[in-house]
Amino acid sequence: MQNINEKALAVTAEVSKAVLGKPEVVLKIMMAILARGHVLIEDIPGVGKTTLAQAFARAMDLTQNRVQFTPDVLPSDIVGFSLYQKETGKFVYHPGAVMCNLFLADEINRTSARTQSALLEVMEESAVTVDGVTRVLPQPFTVFATENPVGSVGTQMLPESQLDRFMVCVVMGYPDAEAEMEILSRQPRRALLDRVQPVMDKNDLLAMQQQVDAVYMSDEIRRYIVELSRATRQDSRLMLGLSPRASLAVAGMARAAAFLSGRNYVAPQDITAIFADAARHRLCLTEQARTGGDTVQNILDDVLHTVPRPRPEKPFHGR
Structure with missing residues (x-):
């Protein structure tokens, strides 16, 4: 157990290379992932919410998809859709963005309630149902959602049923002066993300989740x-x-x-x-x-x- 524990802590160390000055936030999110939960990151724009999610995906070598939520994003963009093929006379399923290990829903409170609701089954059952056919998502699976504070232009509150499906809600906050100095010295921000190296894979994560369950x-x-x-x-x-x-x-x-x-x-x-x-x-x-x-x-x-x-x-x- 101790060796596996050390590998999990190595992930937090790698993520902290890209998200400076936020060790407690990184640790809480690692806990949620280990507990098979979903994460809501709430804060003002520009504090590194998206970078945080991308750093976790890279450190754990997980497949990741990102959707920038806007009012014109459709539920089918998230869960997929069936398209008729004239050659075969059959409908063929085209996977949506959630068919991955880590799905980043960026600025989730900028999209319509209908599109937000497309995530309810995804987050509760780790599956999508399209045209009456249920498909299981790749495992492990985690949703990272970011949102700007309600009151920002173009945002709307998430319903209680949606909020209740997030295991944790973390607030990033501004970096301290030292962390912000280092961010400035490593422009562009991509330079910070490039520092993150994979220290485990999805099989390691699945094994850790089983250890946590026990x-x-x-x-x-x-x-x-x-x-x-x-x-x-x-x-x-x-x-x-x-x-x-x-x-x-x-x-x-x-x-x-x-x-x-x-x-x-x-x-x-x-x-x-x-x-x-x-x-x-x-x-x-x-x-x-x-x-x-x-x-x-x-x-x-x-x-x-x-x-x-x-x-x-x-x-x-x-x-």
Whole structure:
């Protein structure tokens, strides 16, 4: 397990060559990939969201397709379409952009709701259905979606059903002064991406995902996740709390956090480290809470402080 763990950390080291000054963001995204989740990257333009996704694809030697989402992108561009061939008298399926290992949906909140909905089956089932025929996507499969803040020209909010399918939502933020100096010294930006070298392949990633699935989680830790989710559902400041799918996301991220720490069991600190990233995009403030100055982050901090934390886990030596 330790050797595989080191290979996963090597991926984060390679990605950090292209995305400077954001080690925590890179680590959280690696956790989501290991947990078979999808990633939403939300921030202003120009902070390296697209470069981040491309760096992960290169470091893991994954096939990648990118679609720049605009109002005229169609669902068929995403999932594919069937075209009639006169010579054979049959309809032939032409694959869409999601037929890859890593699909980058760039500026996903600039396209129509109809096109956004084309990703629902893709993200939940890792499959596409066209003309009644279901086709399984290549494995491993991850969606990276970037979005600009709502209020930017031409953007619209993603529906709750779409947001709930993203395992985590991370915010890049501006680089610090030192990182920005290095970015300027390596113009064009492609020079940063060229530094990233493959350190594993998709078979390695599949093996890691199986290892993460096998990380032990006690009933006490499961209860802690459930109580955190229930606390958000009962908070009067929230119109929408965490769903059972969100609880699964927290559990998956916690297993990945334990794996990257070299442990084969989940500890309470794994939950607290990733809880906000797995939860913030799923919660909706009431109007009263919003006008009163509450934020989603404040509420999540309150939940973590009020729900009793389990005692520290002991090393797990197998069943």
